Amino acid sequence: MFKEIELLSAGQIEELRQIAATAKFVDGRISNPHSKVKQNLQLHDEAAYRKSSQILSQALLSHEDFRNFAFPVAMLPPLMTRYTPDMRYGAHADAAFLQLGNMSVRSDLSCTIFLGDPRTYEGGSLRIQLGTRDMRFKGEAGTAIVYPSDMLHEVEPVTKGERWVAITFIQSRIPDSSRRELLYELNEVAALEGLNMAPENFTRLQLVQSNLLRQWGDRP
Ligand SMILES: O=C(O)CCC(=O)C(=O)O
Numbered sequence: 001m002f003k004e005i006e007l008l009s010a011g012q013i014e015e016l017r018q019i020a021a022t023a024k025f026v027d028g029r030i031s032n033p034h035s036k037v038k039q040n041l042q043l044h045d046e047a048a049y050r051k052s053s054q055i056l057s058q059a060l061l062s063h064e065d066f067r068n069f070a071f072p073v074a075m076l077p078p079l080m081t082r083y084t085p086d087m088r089y090g091a092h093a094d095a096a097f098l099q100l101g102n103m104s105v106r107s108d109l110s111c112t113i114f115l116g117d118p119r120t121y122e123g124g125s126l127r128i129q130l131g132t133r134d135m136r137f138k139g140e141a142g143t144a145i146v147y148p149s150d151m152l153h154e155v156e157p158v159t160k161g162e163r164w165v166a167i168t169f170i171q172s173r174i175p176d177s178s179r180r181e182l183l184y185e186l187n188e189v190a191a192l193e194g195l196n197m198a199p200e201n202f203t204r205l206q207l208v209q210s211n212l213l214r215q216w217g218d219r220p
């Protein structure tokens with residue numbers, strides 16, 4: 001399951017635009033030197049990375065929809081990337097573990113935050129494979145798409161203009177996607193309908209929610 005989130009205000013996007021305007025971007029293979037499919041540019045500028053990732057992390061971790069859907073326990077600082085014409089990121093699997101200082105983050109969920117106006121570039125959709133079908137995402141500026149990291153995906157070639165996004169990877173308290181989605185649905189129904197229920201039934205529902213989280217949640 002995918003979750004689309006309205007994440008950033010116009011002011012936050014403008015702030016990120018100003019950071020990106022003067023920052024250094026380099027060949028994205030710097031962090032995947034053996035990749036034959038990665039053709040993009042990524043931010044490589046300590047001060048700009050610190051500032052931009054702080055804005056983006058804070059936006060994600062304070063967003064209720066994101067927290068409810070992802071059950072985040074750790075997240076890589078979001079990284080801004082750019083795709084100019086002919087750049088793409090061919091079909092690939094995201095790494096299972098990523099280094100964050102001296103900690104290893106398991107990538108359960110991947111996230112793309114769209115920063116540029118989709119009308120200013122052609123191509124460049126994020127395409128996620130679902131068996132023999134696929135889903136394409138090219139969001140409005142400021143929206144994010146969160147999807148399970150265990151699915152093959154790609155960024156289609158940009159043919160005109162520039163694709164500007166940020167990406168991150170999230171470790172979830174519920175590693176299994178189908179369990180995470182069940183718990184998300186149950187929690188949503190409880191939040192939306194709980195107050196309409198007889199109080200003793202709502203209490204029983206809350207017991208089920210808590211006990212599923214106990215059974216399925218990673219121990220810290
Ligand atoms: O830019 C995107 O939308 C996704 C990039 C990606 O798949 C990755 O960095 O692993």
Ligand SMILES: [Fe+2]
Nearest residue numbers: 092093094153
């Ligand atoms: Fe990826």
